[in-house]
Amino acid sequence: GQSLEQPSEVTAVEGAIVQINCTYQTSGFYGLSWYQQHDGGAPTFLSYNALDGLEETGRFSSFLSRSDSYGYLLLQELQMKDSASYFCAVLGNNAGNMLTFGGGTRLMVKP
């Protein structure tokens, strides 16, 4: 099976950098994904790490270390609109391209 742990809540100020960590236990997986969800909305895809290391997409970067069973999402130059919940998810290597999600981290950006 798969299980993922994330902090439940993180608070940061506008313009700052914040890191959201994700530790996981899995019997096997293709990669680690990150999704953003604003209150009442649908999750939207942010990034995917198939290999160890850092992936950068604009203000967002994501990191994976398979040897440490650990990943993180790094958000730079925080904006008020970044206030949302962020979910890590492992893409299982069993049939179906199934994602198993962590419980989510609620990020609050303050002025």
Next chain:
Amino acid sequence: DGGITQSPKYLFRKEGQNVTLSCEQNLNHDAMYWYRQDPGQGLRLIYYSQIVNDFQKGDIAEGYSVSREKKESFPLTVTSAQKNPTAFYLCASSSTSLSGTGETQYFGPGTRLLVL
């Protein structure tokens, strides 16, 4: 515009009633998924389908049923056997390839189910 639609946005269920949530996609994706999200929680997989006329149970399938008669459509029925159905239901789709965009799931806007 390509995307996923879900209807209705809000749905009310009476005791003992079955209700069906609609999910349609025009992304030409083979795989479709249903998730349940409770307040402040992550997403839990109810059912998934990789191809028409085939579907598999996820982690919390009890009290739910699905069908996949068309590639574009994957309706979810919440049966009376589901004793605690109040939740936010999200439908998603993806390609079945692992190269390119296969690792990305695209979500519909969700249906909020409430019990009267």
